[in-house]
Amino acid sequence: MKTSIATVSISGDLKEKLAAIAEAGFDGVEIFENDFLAFDESPAEVGRMVRDHGLEITLFQPFRDFEGLPEPQRSRAFDRAERKFDLMQELGTDLMLICSSVSPVALGGIDRAAADFRELGERAAKRGLRVGYEALAWGSFINDHRDAWEVVRRADHPNIGLILDSFHTLAREIDVASIRSIPGDRIFIVQLADAPKFDMDLLQWSRHYRNMPGEGDLPVADFMRAVAATGYAGPISLEIFNDQFRGGSARSIAADGHRSLIYLIDQVRRSEPVPVELPPMPDRVAVEGVEFVEFAANEDEAQRLAKLLVSMGFTLAARHRNRDVVLYRQGDINIVINTGKEGFAHSSHTVHGLSAYAIGLRVEDAKATVERATALGAEVFFEPRGPGELEVPAIRGVGGSVLYFIDEPSGLSRVWDIEFETLEPAASGAALQRIDHVAQTMNTDEMLSWLLFYTSIFATRKSPVVDVVDPAGLVRSQVVQGLDSRFRLTLNGAESRRTLAGRFVAESFGSSVQHLAFSSADIFATAEAIKAAGFATLQISRNYYDDLEARLGLAPELADRLREANILYDRDIDGGEYFQLYSPLFGEGLFLEVVERRNGYQGYGAPNAQFRIAAQQRALGPKGMPRR
Ligand SMILES: O=C(O)c1ccc(O)c(O)c1
Numbered sequence: 001m002k003t004s005i006a007t008v009s010i011s012g013d014l015k016e017k018l019a020a021i022a023e024a025g026f027d028g029v030e031i032f033e034n035d036f037l038a039f040d041e042s043p044a045e046v047g048r049m050v051r052d053h054g055l056e057i058t059l060f061q062p063f064r065d066f067e068g069l070p071e072p073q074r075s076r077a078f079d080r081a082e083r084k085f086d087l088m089q090e091l092g093t094d095l096m097l098i099c100s101s102v103s104p105v106a107l108g109g110i111d112r113a114a115a116d117f118r119e120l121g122e123r124a125a126k127r128g129l130r131v132g133y134e135a136l137a138w139g140s141f142i143n144d145h146r147d148a149w150e151v152v153r154r155a156d157h158p159n160i161g162l163i164l165d166s167f168h169t170l171a172r173e174i175d176v177a178s179i180r181s182i183p184g185d186r187i188f189i190v191q192l193a194d195a196p197k198f199d200m201d202l203l204q205w206s207r208h209y210r211n212m213p214g215e216g217d218l219p220v221a222d223f224m225r226a227v228a229a230t231g232y233a234g235p236i237s238l239e240i241f242n243d244q245f246r247g248g249s250a251r252s253i254a255a256d257g258h259r260s261l262i263y264l265i266d267q268v269r270r271s272e273p274v275p276v277e278l279p280p281m282p283d284r285v286a287v288e289g290v291e292f293v294e295f296a297a298n299e300d301e302a303q304r305l306a307k308l309l310v311s312m313g314f315t316l317a318a319r320h321r322n323r324d325v326v327l328y329r330q331g332d333i334n335i336v337i338n339t340g341k342e343g344f345a346h347s348s349h350t351v352h353g354l355s356a357y358a359i360g361l362r363v364e365d366a367k368a369t370v371e372r373a374t375a376l377g378a379e380v381f382f383e384p385r386g387p388g389e390l391e392v393p394a395i396r397g398v399g400g401s402v403l404y405f406i407d408e409p410s411g412l413s414r415v416w417d418i419e420f421e422t423l424e425p426a427a428s429g430a431a432l433q434r435i436d437h438v439a440q441t442m443n444t445d446e447m448l449s450w451l452l453f454y455t456s457i458f459a460t461r462k463s464p465v466v467d468v469v470d471p472a473g474l475v476r477s478q479v480v481q482g483l484d485s486r487f488r489l490t491l492n493g494a495e496s497r498r499t500l501a502g503r504f505v506a507e508s509f510g511s512s513v514q515h516l517a518f519s520s521a522d523i524f525a526t527a528e529a530i531k532a533a534g535f536a537t538l539q540i541s542r543n544y545y546d547d548l549e550a551r552l553g554l555a556p557e558l559a560d561r562l563r564e565a566n567i568l569y570d571r572d573i574d575g576g577e578y579f580q581l582y583s584p585l586f587g588e589g590l591f592l593e594v595v596e597r598r599n600g601y602q603g604y605g606a607p608n609a610q611f612r613i614a615a616q617q618r619a620l621g622p623k624g625m626p627r628r
C-alpha cells in the first residue's frame with residue numbers, strides 16, 4: 001500500500017509542491033488539474049519532474065460533469081475526456097478521477113450513468129487507462145459511495161472502478177460498514193481527509209476545512225478499517241482542501257500529512273490486515289506525568305525565577321554535580337534551572353531568552369517512546385553527556401523544545417540521585433503536589449501540527465477547541481490529555497500578536513511553554529502560605545466575584561474567601577469544583593498557576609480565562625510593559 005497526496009493539499013507552485021511531497025517521504029502524488037494548468041511546463045516535463053523526485057503519479061483529477069448528459073453535451077464530454085486521456089499519457093499516469101455530476105443539464109438515472117461509464121471504459125481500455133468514479137457529497141444525483149458503487153458495478157468494465165473519499169462518506173455520516181462488501185480490486189484509489197465537525201454546507205466544508213487524518217473529528221480510522229477489510233491494496237492518498245494549508249509551509253504541511261498516514265496505518269493494522277511495508281512500532285505511549293520542566297536562564301533571570309519559586313514553597317533541593325544546573329522541588333514537582341554557557345540550553349536561551357526549553361515526561365518505556373516518535377518522523381535529540389551522566393532518551397518537540405523521557409525500569413528515574421547532589425530535603429511548603437498541566441502557546445496556524453505531534457505519539461485524546469477572549473483578540477485553546485488524565489497539556493493558538501499569547505510567541509521568538517499549573521492539595525492554604533512568603537497573586541476584577549456569586553449562587557463566605565485571595569472559581573454540572581490563582585508575569589510573558597480540583601473536575605476553568613487574561617493585560621499596562 002503506497003502513500004500519496006494530492007498537489008492541492010499544500011502551498012507553492014507545482015515544483016515546490018513536488019519537492020516538499022518527495023521530501024516528506026510520500027510514494028506518489030495526485031496531480032490536481034489546476035495545479036498543472038497554472039504551471040508553465042509541458043506535461044512530459046511535469047511527468048519527468050515527478051519521476052526525478054522518485055514519485056509516481058497515482059491519479060489525475062478531477063474530471064467533472066461527465067455522466068448522464070443529454071446530447072450534444074454528452075458527446076462533448078467524451079471529447080473532453082479523450083483530450084484528458086492524451087494529457088494523462090504525456091504525464092505518465094493511468095488513472096483519472098471523475099467526480100459525480102453537478103451539471104444542471106444532467107439527467108440522472110443509474111443505468112444511463114452506468115452506460116456512459118461502460119463506453120468510457122472501452123475508450124480508456126484502448127489506451128491502457130483506467131477511470132475511477134467518486135461520489136461528491138453534494139453531487140446532484142450521486143452523492144453516496146453506495147450509489148457510485150452501483151453505477152460502477154452496472155458499468156461492469158474492468159477499466160472502470162470506484163474511488164472512495166473519506167470526507168464525502170463521513171461528512172454525510174454514511175455507515176462505513178457498507179464499504180466492507182465492495183471487492184477491494186474494484187476500488188481504484190482511496191482518498192483520505194479528516195475535518196473538524198461543523199454544521200455547515202457540505203461543499204464549503206469540504207473545500208475549506210478538510211485536514212489531515214487525526215487532526216479533525218471524523219472517524220477516519222474506522223473508514224480505513226472498512227477499506228482494509230475489502231482487501232484493497234492500492235494507494236492511500238491525502239486530498240486536503242484547507243485554506244490555512246494553502247498558505248502554510250509546504251514542507252511542514254507535507255510532513256504532517258505523512259505523519260498522519262503513518263499514524264493511521266499503524267492504528268488500522270492493529271485490527272485489520274493492511275498490506276503495507278511499515279516496520280512495526282510500539283503503540284501510542286501512555287504518559288504517566290510530567291517529571292520535570294527545565295528552564296534555560298541567565299544568572300539574573302535564574303535568581304528571579306528562584307525567588308518566585310521559593311515564594312511558592314519550593315526549596316533548592318539539589319545541584320548538578322558537573323553543570324550549572326539546579327533543581328527546585330516541591331511535592332512531585334521538579335523545576336530545573338539551567339544557566340550553563342554551552343549546549344542546547346544555552347543556544348535556546350540565546351534565541352528565546354528565559355524559557356522552559358525542555359520537558360521531561362514519565363513514561364513506561366523511554367526507549368520505546370523514542371522509537372515510536374522517530375517512526376512518526378520526530379527527530380532524536382542528543383547531546384554529549386559527561387562521565388557518570390545518564391543518557392536520557394529525548395526528541396525534538398514542537399516549537400524548538402526538547403522532550404526527555406524518564407522511566408523506572410531503565411533506571412532513568414534515578415537521574416536526580418545520580419547526577420545531582422542533594423541540598424535540602426524536598427519541602428511541601430505550600431501544599432503543591434504535582435504539575436497539573438503545561439500550557440504551550442503557538443501561532444494558530446501551527447495548532448493542528450502540534451496536536452498531531454502529541455496525539456500520534458502519546459496515548460492522548462483532544463478536547464474541542466474553545467475560544468478565549470483576550471482584550472486584544474481571540475485565542476483558540478485546545479486540550480490534549482492522557483487517557484487517564486495524568487498528563488495534561490493545553491495548546492493555545494494566537495492570531496494577533498497583541499494578545500498576551502501572541503506577544504509571548506513574538507517576543508520569545510517562538511518559545512512554546514508559556515505557563516505551568518501546579519496542583520494544590522488545599523488552595524486556600526497555598527494562598528496563605530505564598531502570600532506570607534511575598535508572592536504577589538494576580539489581582540482579579542471585583543466585578544468578577546460579584547458575578548460569580550450571582551451566577552453560581554455561591555455562599556457569601558466562599559465568595560469572600562475567593563475574593564480575598566484572588567482565586568478564580570468554576571463548577572461543572574456534576575458538582576466538580578476548580579480553583580485557580582496566578583503569579584505575576586515574568587520573562588517575556590511567562591507565568592505560573594496554582595489549581596485545585598475537587599470532586600473530579602476535569603476542565604481548565606475556561607469560563608475564567610477571559611477574566612484572567614484581562615487582569616494580566618491590566619497588570620502589563622498600556623504599553624505591554626510590566627507595571628512596577
Ligand atoms: O471539491 C471538489 O470539487 C472535489 C473535486 C475532486 C475531489 O476528489 C473531491 O473530493 C472534491
Ligand SMILES: [Mg+2]
Nearest residue numbers: 134165191239
Ligand atoms: Mg476526493
